[in-house]
Amino acid sequence: MQNELDAVVNEQASEVVLEKPESQLKEMWFSLIANKGAVAGLVIILLLTLVAVFGRFIMPYDPNYSDMTISFQSPSAAHWFGTDQLGRDIFSRIIDGTHISLTVGISAVALSLTIGTILGAIAGYRGGKIDTVIMRIMDMMLAIPSILLAIAFMAALGKGIDKAVIAIGLVCIPEYARIVRGCILSVKENDYVQAARVVGNKDFRIVFKHILPNVLSSIVVRATLGISSAVLDTAALGFLGLGVQPPFAEWGDMLGRARGFIFSAPYTLIFPGIAITITVLAFNLLGDGLRDALDPKSRKI
Amino acid sequence: MLLEVKNLKTEFKLKKGVVNAVDDISFSVDKGEILAIVGESGSGKSVTSLSIMGLIAEPGKVAGGEILFKGTDLTKLPVSELQKIRGDQISMIFQEPMTSLNPVYRVKDQIMESIMTHMKLSKEEALKRTVEMLDLVGIPSPEKRAGDYPHQMSGGMRQRVMIAMALACHPELLIADEPTTALDVTIQAQILELLYSLREKLGMAVLLITHDLGVVAEAADRVIVMYCGKIVEEADVKTLFTDPKHPYTVGLLESIPKMDDERERLYMIKGMVPNPLKMPKGCSFSDRCEKCMEKCKEHIPALIEVNGAKVRCFLYSDAEEGKV
Amino acid sequence: MLKYIIKRLLMLIPVLIGVSIIVFVIMRVFSPDPAPIVLGQHATQDKIDAWRVANGLNDPLYIQYLNFIKGIFTGDLGTSYYTKTPVLKEILSRFPATIELAIAAIILASVFGIIIGTISAVKKNTIFDSAGMVTALIGVSMPIFWLGIILIIIFSGTLHILPSGSRGDPLMQPMKVTGFFLLDGILTGNIQSIGDTLAHLILPASALGMYSMAIIARMTRSSMLETLGQDYIRTARAKGVSEGKVIRKHALRNGLIPIVTVIGLQLGSLLGGAVLTETVFSWPGIGSYTVDCILKSDFPVVQGVVMLVAITFVLINLVVDIIYAMVDPRIKYSKKEA
Secondary structure, three states, rough: OHHHHHHHHHHHHHHHHHOOOOOHHHHHEEEEEEOOHHHHHHHHHHHHHHHHHHHHHOOOOOOOOOOOHHHOOOOOOOOOOOOOOOEEEEEHHHHHHHHHHHHHHHHHHHHHHHHHHHHHHHHHOOOOHHHHHHHHHHHHHHHOOOHHHHHHHHHHHOHHHHHHHHHHHHHHHHHHHHHHHHHHHHOOOOHHHHHHHHHOOHHHHHHHHHHHHHHOOOHHHHHHHHHHHHHHHHHHHOOOOOOOOOOOOOOHHHHHHHHOOOOOOHHHHHHHHHHHHHHHHHHHHHHHHHHHHOOOHHHOO | OOOOEEEEEEEEEOOOOEEEEEEEEEHHHOOOOOEEEOOOOOHHHHHHHHHHHHOOOOOOOEEEEEEOOOEEEEEOOOOHHHHHHHHHOOOOOOOOHHHHHOOOOOOOHHHHHHHHEEEEEEHHHHHHHHHHHHHHHHOOOOHHHHOOOHHOHHHHHHHHHHHHHOOOOOOOOOEEOOOOOOOOHHHHHHHHHHHHHHHHHHHOOEEEEEEOHHHHHHHEEEEEEOOOEEEEEEEEEHHHHHHOOOOHHHHHHOOOOOOOOOOOOOOOOOOOOOOOOOOOOOOHHHHHHOOOHHHHHHHOEEEEEEOEEEEOOOOOOOEEEOOO | HHHHHHHHHHHHHHHHHHHHOOOHHHHHHHHOOOOHHOOOOOOHHHHHHHHHHHHHOOOOOOHHHHHHHHHHOOOOOOOOOOOEEHHHHHHHHHHHHHHHHHHHHHHHHHHHHHHHHHHHHHHOHHHHHHHHHHHHHHHHHHHHHOOOOHHHHHHHOOOOOOOOOOOHHHHHHHOOOOOOOOHOOOOOOOHHHHHHHHHHHHHHHHHHHHHHHHHHHHHHHHHHHHOOOOHHHHHHHOOOOOOOOOHHHHHHHHHHHHHHHHHHHHHHHHHHHHHHHHHHHHOOOOOOOOHHHHOOHHHHHHHHHHHHHHHHHHHHHHHHHHHHHHHOOHOOOOHHHH
């Protein structure tokens, strides 16, 4: 019934693809654009980026200017989100925190993605002992809860933005290594890879020219979703007082410092959390959309 | 008359448009008769069978017509009533024996479930009946195999289990949707033989859905040929094979390899089944037909009786659909 | 089966050795020197040196490592630099609190996750589906600690119906049998304590379980959608089995097989999330304690905790694999064959 119809429709779809292979990318793009969630995610990410870059021009106050005489002001027309324990404008601080969250999130993913891809590619392509050694180390890292590992790295490295990037980045390496290795194992035996080897391509070249482009889609999806968890991790470290240090406004740090005023001034805790949630949500939406667009099977569901 | 299908229409509402998978078809099945519905994939034959069972899933639905089973219109029955008939008076076997059994339950549990849904039997009695049914469909040492999981059986065995399950409550009508397609040729013959003999033994009617005219020749009494959701020819099996009328039927018969074949290449009907969303305006077979006339491209022929058979083609009559 | 379990337990050894090396290197090579923290900033160099010698920190690294390994085999994980109590005792006194919290969270997450996921799949593309999936999406996007804060603001700060932290009223604590308050309450028949424990447990368990619930709901939905499209579901319907039974008996039983793995993985990640939840709810568990010890360079404690967590993590995976083999007959068979 349904299958029969699908067969007919798919047959025609595959013909289209055969006619012009470059239309696949286009089709993916259209499928992404057709996904309301993904578009919403994309729009939010663009807005966040704008805020991160031009934020200083729209902040009503200096995010670090402290005026103890106006501490703990409830949200009002003058201070939309209220003021914190040091009398700083929470709205301005949240805007200021945008670029830290995005920077840390994206840099951490870039770091773990690079190292993870290289390790995974070596393990998957070489196989044998190297594979076993690399993957065992990855397993061991996975056996320690990532937040504990990140905390340990922070304790060892000291506090600061760059340290947070390294700690979060290191912790996520196994995830990417596993995905890349898995993908490489599945495409390694394909004819076109074998053919490239037969005609005498160097290993390095084969991996980068012939294999990686074919596993790129999985990596892109994973990396997008990875940014959302990196943003969460950054906030978590900040909350525990280990992340980005003052005077930088960081959302998790704002929450951690305001924790004592949970009953007296709840608004100091509500808005930074909303900012984190929206950022994470946007990357999740985009990641889900990308996954569906890249994987025709899940598109149907 | 056991089953009478009148002007059945089943459509699928897709984003790109509505597909009329089954487009106004009527036929009937007599008690004890084997009626075959033949057609390519996409012809609507499977949709027809699922419509009768009331198993059309979203986005499809039965859009019109009646399905009278012993005088009751199944399309008007509430689901709970339909469930009492399914698996009891009408049961169904499917094309894919490999995937049609639930992998996490033992074979006996699945057959017993069918029995205990419809008959008031104790567990012991149901198990006894299950073993009997497995024996009936020719499974060796049925007591032992009853405890197997589906993955421990071969495809042919699983199809036998499916048949045992379908027959467990003595249905009056068995719908067999491509029952042999997924099986080896030797197993195919065995399963057809089994269906044929069970029909004799149990006196049930069989609606055999297939794309394989070889299967039809072996098993059926009467044949309906479907193309793009419409019946294009209906005849008893002998007439169909000796005197096919519709060019599509002729083409199908031509493409069966024969023993004394001297042709270099097997005959193939040219072209492809049209996109269900872009049907030709006239006869749906017109763009593939070797005898296509101007009229065929503009108008849809009606299904007309010709020499004891029914055919939908302007070669035999000028009657147009809806203008009789 | 037994052979398989033994084989898996043996595979634990290299993982644990690896974990111990990773922790050891991070803590002893890169972390700040604990001596000034323990002894205070004004301690003299002599005192610091004496303390380092006494705690074996001036030995070559490999000796320190071997001593640590020897300690593991003799059950002596050393003593905390600060409290001077044996590490094992420190850990065991806090571990039940964390486990109790994690189990409560995973139960909440599994029950609600499976229900939401199943409803979404069965009512695909309806308002129920959208509502379920939006909830799940927000669930994976919220920081656990913030959710905890919001729950406290709502349920303790505003509505005043639930406590904002701690494991229970000290006056209502059950007699200690296992260290698990809920279990102890049941064992000693202390109904008052059961109620108090539940009241204290519900907010932290909800906050901790939310993320896992969202993940489980999403996985259940996609797994159930796939299962509902299978041929054997059509067979069950063709048999005349009622729709409710088709979903409960045929679809869920198959659709939940992959969910077992997801739940296992989530239970592992809950141990990490507990760090944050415990901090927010002043839960006297191992998570918040460990953070504290990492920051204070309390090497013996951190090493002990991480080893314990790693063992738990690997054991959870083993249990998950065994359960997996139990719910999927195809797997059991292939093992018999091998």
